[in-house]
Amino acid sequence: METAWLTLGALLTIFTFSFLYKDNVLYKIAEHLVVGISAGYFVVLLIKTNLWPIMSQRLFVKGDEGWALDQWWYFIPLILGMLMWTRFSKKWSWVSRYPLAFYIGIASGLTIPLELKNRVVEQISASILKFKFDFSATGFLMVPQGAWDTFVIIGVMCCLIYFFFSKEHKGWFGGSAKIGIYTLMIAFGASFGYTVMARISLFIQRIQYLRDWITAITS
């Protein structure tokens, strides 16, 4: 039985790799299978891990005298969720905009301060607090750590200048913006190489799977 599952996995792997040649019926089989199964799987998963625990452990709880209402406020998301179903009615579909507006409003309100914290204030904090200006200790390529710190701060400043939209990139401002985009491209290049290495390891893992399959069916 184990070999049968292994064979199925190997065949689907080969079907998927056939896409590298061109779109074909084998790829379509693999694609439709994975899309259908995953969609169904996630529906069941969300019901079992979200909807049912909320209803059976928070909204209602089972005591000695049967089910009883516990945390009534969970009715609010439940009702909002049910309002989404009005989309299926042409007459009432406008109602579904209310839960959407509620969701987007709450999400934006929560996300914007969080993004300001993570992407702005913490970056400012790190730039200030990590800057040592210490020329006694040497860092990468035997260059003093203070020089690297200065280099990083200049890079940060130039990157910020690149993202100015309401000022023309001319003169010293344009020059700084150019240094900024070069800094970004250096970072992207490093990130690209790093990620490609990770992808190659994933590819090797798949090839090892196929090797294991061939070993299993031939032995």
Next chain:
Amino acid sequence: MNDLRRYLFSLRLFIPLVVAIFLVTVQSSFAQSDSVQTQPRQDATYTPAPVPPSPPNNVVLRDSPNDNGHAIEVRWTLSADDGAGADNVVLYEIYRAESADAPDSLWLKRGSAIKGAGVYNDRGEREESSASYFPKGKDFYYKVAAITLDSKSFSSVAGPMQARDNWFNGTRIPVLLYTIIFFGLTLFFINAAKKGMNLYVRPLAGIEAIDEAIGRATEMGRPILYVLGLGTASDIATIASFTILGRVSRRVAEYQTSILVPCYDPIVMTVAQETVKTGYADAGRPDSFIEDSVYFVTQAQFAYVAAVNGTMLREKPATNLYLGKFYAESLLLAETGVMSGSIQISGTDEIAQLPFFVVACDYTLIGEELYAASAYLGREPLLLGTLKAQDWFKGLVIISILGGIALRLLTSPEWVQKFFEMT
């Protein structure tokens, strides 16, 4: 001569006798000292009494500040044998009970702190169902034990103390300040733009290419594929993408071409449907909107990619727009787009994915350019004002960094350090 011979003969007998006596004496003395040394080890009942360390003292409790009320902070003065005295304390254990005179069995060990540490934050979960649930508003008593390798000694009991939730998180004051400044700038520039202030925006190649790409699709009679990525409707990149989708769908409706929007998240799909529908309505062609053009695929990352890749090769869209939150699927999508011969414009704030879009797409909106794109496309005072406020805010960030560094280097005031140290 004979005397001498006799003397030597007697000496020959005498020397071995002396050596023998010497050896016997040495051996017996060694045996004796051995027996003296091993005597305590042979006695199985003998165990030296462990000497307990000096206990920690001055145990002080306080409600853990800036939290949601499920933690108590315990502080104590180190044992006299921690780093000094016998220097044999290896760690501290923190015990909690619901009454001061609880029996030993009801004192629960809550955690430990390494030697030299005089503080422990007893933190728990807020969910009652959780194993580490920490009730708030309930009296607790604490004691701290100094631990050596073979003994422990307890401090006196401290308490009671209750964990309480705080309305205000003091560690977020910098975030509050920057948020207030940003919103102040935004309101000011929106107001200024409404009053007719001329707001210049520099050209961005990627954004200008969007209109060209829609025109290309119209000329070729092929659809536009708009991918919102894997983000949820609460991600800033996805919210920015909705605004761009609104503009794109309006142009699509005006040019009478078609758009395909495969979605990863059901909520995103619903919002995208509303956005595209509104775009068609704004263009005066609400009847041209096809609801099935915005559709849900699956919430499995690579299954979604497989489906979108298939769509690219079968529908042959003239233009692919990847705008939103992307993860490992970015290169897979963009590479397939190249294979299908589409013009590709991408934009994301995911730094790790930007390199892939840069190498595989014709135009890429990097980070904040994605947020700015909607203002570029719309040219409305509200959005242009926001863009101007963003620029001023970036100026404030530059001043903050340079000012902060200068203050640290020149005067190294503590408040700069404290201000930016956040939880």
